[in-house]
Amino acid sequence: MFNIKVPATTANMGPGFDALGMALNMYNEVEIQEQEDGVEVIWDGMDVDLPLEENLIYTSLVLVLDRYGYEYKGFKIRMKDCSIPLSRGLGSSASAIVAGIAAANAIMGGKLSEDEIINIATEIEGHPDNVVPAITGGMVVSLSNEGKVVHSKIDVPENLKFAVMIPSFKVSTEEARGVMPKSYGKSECIFNISRVAMLVNAFNKGEIEKIRCCTKDMIHQPYRKTLIHGIDDIFKKSEELGAVAEFISGSGSTLISVVESQNTGFEKNMREFLEGIEGGWQIKMLEMDAHGVRIDI
Structure with a gap:
């Protein structure tokens, strides 16, 4: 069983369109474990009816496992806390993608490097500005170069x-x-x-x-x-x-x-x-x- 907590993110920060992003201390938390058969999704305290094929945690999870040839039978996905609001510009889709990839990597024994996780997340999301800080934390500038994401952290004044x-x-x-x-x-x-x-x-x-x-x-x-x-x-x-x-x-x-x-x-x-x-x-x-x-x- 893996408990995964992903921060919200804010992207662009004015002029840094699709390049700048920062992680914030607001979180989505999900618990994922393998099971013998089928997929079960539980939303703690939430009335949500989301088709499995639209659940980015699940689709990102199985995309990575399939890509690396990991055989699985089923999963139990428990949405413990969803504090990041949907469609408000706070990286809700990025948090789901990162949670799914992080879960897949944990299930496979941590075989993926941070850069590999970043590149897969960017591939799914389409741009790196939200997924990179969700993975690394901090304020980050990111860009795609020859099919790979290059990123660098920016200092943020403590006050x-x-x-x-x-x-x-x-x-x-x-x-x-x-x-x-x-x-x-x-x-x-x-x-x-x-x-x-x-x-x-x-x-x-x-x-x-x-x-x-x-x-x-x-x-x-x-x-x-x-x-x-x-x-x-x-x-x-x-x-x-x-x-x-x-x-x-x-x-x-x-x-x-x-x-x-x-x-x-x-x-x-x-x-x-x-x-x-x-x-x-x-x-x-x-x-x-x-x-x-x-x-x-």
């Missing part, structure tokens, strides 16, 4: 927290990608290249005062904001309350404010503001998860 604002409405990845242009001009590309480079360096050097200008973006946020009701008012209020920066988490609908730990009034004041606008918003003050996926036997 930064992340106000994660989650609405009741969803935004699908397909919808969020559909509103984006098919091509961009040179000025837009330069805008983003300069900011993502500065963002990485500002985090590494602890230059917090530079983060706000570095989270600006011209690739996806101007288009995706049309799918997120109240975003302009929330970002304006966040800045008024002293946040370091704001950005759309992944494809949305979640929004994130970067907040210094000494800004103790931010959570209370922002919660009161969110209660007064439409969208069913909730706020959670999270920190970076430095460890990534965890497996207990």
Whole structure:
């Protein structure tokens, strides 16, 4: 029996479209064990009716086992805790993929390296920005080079927290990608290249005062904001309350404010503001998860 815990992730962080991601201390937890016959999926305390072929934990699990020729008869998959909300830009699909691959690797005796796990997860997900930090923890920049994923961790100042604002409405990845242009001009590309480079360096050097200008973006946020009701008012209020920066988490609908730990009034004041606008918003003050996926036997 294997108990697997995978962190939520936030991707892009402004200008780092499909390249930057960070693990957060919100988790999905699943228990997986082999059994003699058939597949049993149990959702603890949750009323979920998800076809087996759409369960990314199961499909990722068997994809890896089949690829490496491991013979199995059946599985019992127990969803113990699903704290990562679906279709909110917090890496719910990445967490399921990583959980399935991690379970397969544990069942096979740990034969896969971290890089092999990352490459398989990216193959399934389609891009590395969420799956890599879910595996490694931390804030990570990732890219594909000649069919392999190359990644590098970024230092995050210890006094930064992340106000994660989650609405009741969803935004699908397909919808969020559909509103984006098919091509961009040179000025837009330069805008983003300069900011993502500065963002990485500002985090590494602890230059917090530079983060706000570095989270600006011209690739996806101007288009995706049309799918997120109240975003302009929330970002304006966040800045008024002293946040370091704001950005759309992944494809949305979640929004994130970067907040210094000494800004103790931010959570209370922002919660009161969110209660007064439409969208069913909730706020959670999270920190970076430095460890990534965890497996207990």
